[in-house]
Structure formats: structure tokens, C-alpha cells
Amino acid sequence: MIFGLTPLDEAEGAILAHTIRLKDRVLKKGTVLDADAVAALRAAGQPQVVAARMAPGDVPEDEAAARIADAALRPLIARSKSATGRVNLLAESAGLLVLDAALIERLNTLDESITIATLPNHSQVSPKEMLATIKIIPFAVPGPALAVAEALLRGGQALSLHPYRAMKVGLVMTELPGVKESAMEGAVEVTRARVEALMGTLLPVERARHEAGPTADALSRLKRQGAEMLLIAGASATVDRRDVGPAAIVKAGGRIEHFGMPVDPGNLICLGEVDGIPAMVLPGCARSPKLNGFDWVLQRLFAGIPVRARDIMAMGVGGLLKEIETRPLPREKAPTTPPPARAPRRPRQxxxxxxxxxxxxxxxxxxxxxxxxxxxxxxxxxxxxxxxxxxxxxxxxxxxxxxxxxxxxxxxxxxxxxxxxxxxxxxxxxxxxxxxxxxxxxxxxxxxxxxxxxxxxxxxxxxxxxxxxxxxxxxxxxxxxxxxxxxxxxxxxxxxxxxxxxxxxxxxxxxxxxxxxxxxxxxxxxxxxxxxxxxxxxxxxxxxxxxxxxxxx
Structure with a gap:
């Protein structure tokens, strides 16, 4: 692309770099100058303009953005029309966005004219929500760079949308003396809301003593009712993979995949399976509707994405979901300016x-x-x-x-x-x-x-x-x-x-x-x-x- 001061004799077909206001009209940035526009500029005494002219092999910004978007499309992902060198990619269904971060990074380092910005990996999205935006920075893209970008996108899976599946979920609530009924009921309602938000159905809840045997029996009953996912909400914290909840999964014929996760809140989750059915012992924070590590695992399972030990171990970057005052900062590292104001929270009594x-x-x-x-x-x-x-x-x-x-x-x-x-x-x-x-x-x-x-x-x-x-x-x-x-x-x-x-x-x-x-x-x-x-x-x-x-x- 040739860019700079352009004599009017050479300006027809060039792209205007900056808006120019004339007496009777406005020529906006990005206008392709035709004969009438050049004549108006000449009549206004404008001898030259700052403009961009295509070099051999260059592809105009709108065409380039559209071609990159078409190469990136996958099932349940749509795109907008191209305008000013931009195309947006949109979700056609509720689900989980999965990205190939390495591929997207390669695209963004291919040529400075090509950029793609996305939501975070494993974002939960709604229909019509924007997933990514493709923006061509200058007025044109070199043809060879565009061809490489198209080939990379067609050969890979930069973005994919995994829709949520309607699943039947079984929940076992274990009980200990002294646990208030209202607390039990509250945990059930929070879990039900989570499941239903992901298009699932919560089966009638099973109650069991906080012991491995009765909890395993409750899991088996839920399996017979058609549960496609099994959850255990323990009356006491799980502190080891051999504790009551995990032991119940094993006793029911299952196995433990992983205990713990580098996400806070959510550290004490335990993931396993029983006859191929995902089974989890929930962390205590799952009793709250606030986002925690359990949500991340639940979303992937509802989207049909297997979750293994390595997947959980990889959640640490970004896993600090909420900063709280209990994490002290050494005085010498404390910021010199106050943090942004937060919405006031009702004081606890x-x-x-x-x-x-x-x-x-x-x-x-x-x-x-x-x-x-x-x-x-x-x-x-x-x-x-x-x-x-x-x-x-x-x-x-x-x-x-x-x-x-x-x-x-x-x-x-x-x-x-x-x-x-x-x-x-x-x-x-x-x-x-x-x-x-x-x-x-x-x-x-x-x-x-x-x-x-x-x-x-x-x-x-x-x-x-x-x-x-x-x-x-x-x-x-x-x-x-x-x-x-x-x-x-x-x-x-x-x-x-x-x-x-x-x-x-x-x-x-x-x-x-x-x-x-x-x-x-x-x-x-x-x-x-x-x-x-x-x-x-x-x-x-x-x-x-x-x-x-x-x-x-």
C-alpha cells in the first residue's frame, strides 16, 4: 500500500486518510475518491490530499476482514457484515466458547495489518453475543499475508462454540447433627439454579448420613433414576481424596480423577466418575451463587467437554476469581494510589x-x-x-x-x-x-x-x-x-x-x-x-x- 501526500492528478481511486470539510460537502475518512470528489477538492483549491493507494496484490480492508471471518466460521458461529475493516463473530446458541490461543496468537503476529480480539477462553456466552472482532488496521492487507491467515484458520479451530446439553443431574446432601435445615435447603436451591441455567434438570435430592456407605447408596439410586452427572454436597469439608465424599464415589464403583484446584474460591473440589458419569464432591463455596471454580467445571461438562486432571491444573492463570482484604500485600509493594472505588457492601451484623x-x-x-x-x-x-x-x-x-x-x-x-x-x-x-x-x-x-x-x-x-x-x-x-x-x-x-x-x-x-x-x-x-x-x-x-x-x- 502506498500512503502519503497524493497530488489530485493521481488521487482518483485512492482512499482518503482524513476527513475533509468542504463548503458544500464533507469527504469522510475512508472515502474512495471518484472523479466528482477530486473535482470538488480542486475547486476548493486543495492541490493534494493524504491518501492510501493500493499496491499490486493488496486487498481492501472490508474484503480482507470478510475473507478472514469466513475462514474462521464454524458451526453455531455467525458473522456480521464488514464495515470500516471490521467483522464481528457472533454466537448462534448458548454455550461455551473454546479458543486455540496459540493459533490466535499466530494470526496476530502474522502481519500488523491483521488483528483478531476474542472473549477469554471458556467464556460462557448467550445467543447473539459477540465472540470476537476481526479488525484490519490499515486500508488494505498484503495479499500474501491474507492468504496465509486464511490457510491457518481453515486448517485449525481458532474458535469453536460448544452448546449446552440438557442433562439430568443428581445431588446428594450429606447430613451431620447440628446442621440447620435452612442451610441445607439454601444449598439445594443454589445448585438447582446453576443446573437450570445450563439447561439441566435437578433430580429429586437424596439425603444421606455423612458416611461413605450411605452416600454411595444414594449415588446408586440417582444413577438408576437416569442421572447423567452426580454431585455430592458434604456436610463437612473434604480435606483428602479418601475423605467421605470421594470414598463414596469409589464405593459406588467409580474412581477419583483429581482432588483440589488452583482456583479461589473453589480449592476443595473433587472430580471423579462412576461408570463414565461425571461425579463431583462440591467445595463449600458452591453453596453461594457467586462465581467459583465449580462453575468452570460444571460449564465444561454441560458443554460436552471432558474435564481431566490436567485441565483442572491448568486453571490457575486467572483462577483468582475475587480479590479480598484477607490477602495481605507487603507494605513496600503496596500501591501509592488508592484502588478504584467499589460499590458499598451492606455491613454484616x-x-x-x-x-x-x-x-x-x-x-x-x-x-x-x-x-x-x-x-x-x-x-x-x-x-x-x-x-x-x-x-x-x-x-x-x-x-x-x-x-x-x-x-x-x-x-x-x-x-x-x-x-x-x-x-x-x-x-x-x-x-x-x-x-x-x-x-x-x-x-x-x-x-x-x-x-x-x-x-x-x-x-x-x-x-x-x-x-x-x-x-x-x-x-x-x-x-x-x-x-x-x-x-x-x-x-x-x-x-x-x-x-x-x-x-x-x-x-x-x-x-x-x-x-x-x-x-x-x-x-x-x-x-x-x-x-x-x-x-x-x-x-x-x-x-x-x-x-x-x-x-x-
Whole structure:
């Protein structure tokens, strides 16, 4: 292509590079100058124009774009008319777009005049949705380059559209004592919505004890009903390929293809098959309608695309589906400008529960909760002040040993007291008394220990910010250098199970059983690990001076 200043004597048939406004007409960019246009330019005193002229073998932009589009067409993919060197490729059906990324990259590096831009690989698309756009950059393409592009497209599969198939899906919900019925029903409805959005049908749901045998029997019943895909929603997180859900698939005559995936949320998915029927144990985040790794696998299976271990392992690039505040950024790498504003999210209603009923047996005769720091503030008051300053409401304080003195130390603070009559039985008694007083509207409860005064309000605020049960973040726990600490924020769904705990233990045992609902928040100091059971420990802590450890009051 010849481009540049062109004398009017040579301009007929050339393509105008820039719009020119004349007295009685406008010659737009891209106009092929005919004799009338050249005469109008000459009459306006324009001796020359910036234009493009075809060299031998050049193909005009619209023709080139149309030829590339025709070579790229495949079943269920249509194209628009070519205009200004552009043709769009469109979906004729709902389905999954699959790309040959290497082939498309080769096309885009063939010649700078040829470009093709697509949706991301494995995009879910609707009828008439644009899949790709082909754009010729200059006014013409060299003929040899166009011929190579056509040959590459006809010999490969740059784009293909896989329509969704109507499939019958079987779902097994496993059950454990203490799991709320509303949570079970909610998980079923979310799964039904996912299946129906992909043109599938959910068979009547099977319920089974959270054991391999009963779950395998339920899978077999669903197979007999014609299930073409089998799903297991476990009452507890799957933490190993030999856990209950995967073991049930094997016991039903199947095998496990892969456990885990590099997609977050969605890490704890387990993929297998039973007699050629895809079978999956769902990650806990599948209880939420938000996009997660399970969606990616489900879409491919409905589109008739086999999913193997290698396919799941290849999902890591782009697999961080949602950035959350719990992923800390080293200070030296933090951006200097604030991130774009996000739509405000409705604050979660989180209550604070401070356990202050213990007998301080290891520090007797002192009551450690009443020990004052160098500013004369009792330990329990320090803890309660931090919880109050974090903004959680209401704040409940469980009393037991020396009830009156603890309440006196908290005089004037806006807290609600709950007394544990059986506090001598241990930590679980305090926990039950506090949970029994939890207000109905609370979506979560932050359980703080009265002997951990180094936990700051900002740490508590980070825990609350990370709390989102709908997205699978229903238990939030701080960590320091990977070690789990306190306080822990619990979703209301766990309250029934926490009320059944007995002995001198807290709810820590539930964390392991619900790892799929847990998110850990790494913090910058060890205050989340430090409780104080001895006078020596207190003397070594910030805010307490050696030799001045004493009870307040």
C-alpha cells in the first residue's frame, strides 16, 4: 500500500486518510475518491490530499476482514457484515466458547495489518453475543499475508462454540447433627439454579448420613433414576481424596480423577466418575451463587467437554476469581494510589462475645482478668475496649468467677452481661451462656478471650471485613506467621454445633471439620497468639512493668 501526500492528478481511486470539510460537502475518512470528489477538492483549491493507494496484490480492508471471518466460521458461529475493516463473530446458541490461543496468537503476529480480539477462553456466552472482532488496521492487507491467515484458520479451530446439553443431574446432601435445615435447603436451591441455567434438570435430592456407605447408596439410586452427572454436597469439608465424599464415589464403583484446584474460591473440589458419569464432591463455596471454580467445571461438562486432571491444573492463570482484604500485600509493594472505588457492601451484623468467666487457676490468688496495666486499666477492660472500638455490636461479656468484680471493672461501658452459672465446668459453659444471649439479628459472632489484651481493634475490623458466609467465608481466624490465633469470627450457622460442645474446650474443633468455610487472615503481630496465664508472662508483656503486677480495685 502506498500512503502519503497524493497530488489530485493521481488521487482518483485512492482512499482518503482524513476527513475533509468542504463548503458544500464533507469527504469522510475512508472515502474512495471518484472523479466528482477530486473535482470538488480542486475547486476548493486543495492541490493534494493524504491518501492510501493500493499496491499490486493488496486487498481492501472490508474484503480482507470478510475473507478472514469466513475462514474462521464454524458451526453455531455467525458473522456480521464488514464495515470500516471490521467483522464481528457472533454466537448462534448458548454455550461455551473454546479458543486455540496459540493459533490466535499466530494470526496476530502474522502481519500488523491483521488483528483478531476474542472473549477469554471458556467464556460462557448467550445467543447473539459477540465472540470476537476481526479488525484490519490499515486500508488494505498484503495479499500474501491474507492468504496465509486464511490457510491457518481453515486448517485449525481458532474458535469453536460448544452448546449446552440438557442433562439430568443428581445431588446428594450429606447430613451431620447440628446442621440447620435452612442451610441445607439454601444449598439445594443454589445448585438447582446453576443446573437450570445450563439447561439441566435437578433430580429429586437424596439425603444421606455423612458416611461413605450411605452416600454411595444414594449415588446408586440417582444413577438408576437416569442421572447423567452426580454431585455430592458434604456436610463437612473434604480435606483428602479418601475423605467421605470421594470414598463414596469409589464405593459406588467409580474412581477419583483429581482432588483440589488452583482456583479461589473453589480449592476443595473433587472430580471423579462412576461408570463414565461425571461425579463431583462440591467445595463449600458452591453453596453461594457467586462465581467459583465449580462453575468452570460444571460449564465444561454441560458443554460436552471432558474435564481431566490436567485441565483442572491448568486453571490457575486467572483462577483468582475475587480479590479480598484477607490477602495481605507487603507494605513496600503496596500501591501509592488508592484502588478504584467499589460499590458499598451492606455491613454484616456481627456481635462480639467476650469470655470472662474463668477462675484463673494458674495465677491464683490473683484474678488475671482484673490485673491492671501501667495505666491502671484491668486486662478485661482492655479486651472489651478493643472489641467496642472495632465497631461490632452488641458486645456481650460472659461472667462467672468473681462476677461482681468483673462487672465493676467494666463500669460505664456499653456491654450486655450474660452470667454462666456452670462456669466451673470450663470454657464450653461460658461459650454456651454467651451464645444463648446472642440477638436474633446477628449474622456472626466474634468470640474473644478475656485474657488476650494485645488484640487490636484494627485486627478485629479486618476479620469482620473478611466475613462473608455467602461466599464461603463463614469462619474467619487470624494467623501470625501461619499459626492460628484468636479471636475467631463464626457465622450463625455454626451456633447449634457450638452449643453442643462440652468440657473445658472452645469451638476450635469445628474449624477442622469446616475447612472449606474457613478463611485465614494473616496479621502483622503476635497479639492474636498471646494469652496470659502466669504473672511472669504478664510482666514480660507490653503495657505491664515488672514488679507492678497487681489486681485493680
Amino acid at each position: 456481627v456481635a462480639g462475645l467476650v469470655l470472662a468467666a474463668g477462675r484463673s487457676r494458674r495465677m491464683a490468688p490473683l484474678n488475671k482478668l482484673l490485673v491492671a496495666d501501667t495505666q491502671g486499666v484491668a486486662m478485661i477492660a482492655r479486651v472489651v475496649d478493643s472489641v467496642l472500638e472495632s465497631g461490632v455490636r452488641p458486645v456481650l461479656v460472659v461472667t462467672g468467677h468473681e462476677r461482681d468484680r468483673v462487672q465493676e471493672a467494666l463500669t460505664g461501658r456499653p456491654v450486655i452481661f450474660a452470667h454462666a452459672e456452670d462456669y466451673a465446668e470450663g470454657l464450653s459453659a461460658s461459650l454456651r451462656a454467651g451464645l444463648a444471649a446472642l440477638p436474633e439479628g446477628a449474622e456472626g459472632v466474634l468470640v474473644a478471650l478475656g485474657d488476650m489484651p494485645l488484640v487490636t481493634p484494627s485486627v478485629i475490623q479486618r476479620l469482620v471485613s473478611a466475613f462473608d458466609p455467602e461466599e464461603g467465608r463463614a469462619i474467619v481466624q487470624p494467623t501470625f506467621r501461619g499459626k492460628q490465633g484468636n479471636p475467631v469470627l463464626w457465622g450463625r450457622e455454626f451456633v447449634p454445633a457450638m452449643m453442643e460442645i462440652t468440657g473445658d474446650v472452645g469451638a476450635r474443633q469445628l474449624v477442622g471439620r469446616h475447612a472449606d468455610r474457613l478463611v485465614e487472615v494473616e496479621v502483622a503481630d503476635d497479639g492474636v497468639l498471646r494469652d496470659f496465664d502466669t504473672t511472669e508472662a504478664l510482666r514480660a508483656s507490653p503495657g505491664f512493668q515488672a514488679g507492678r503486677v497487681k489486681e485493680k480495685g
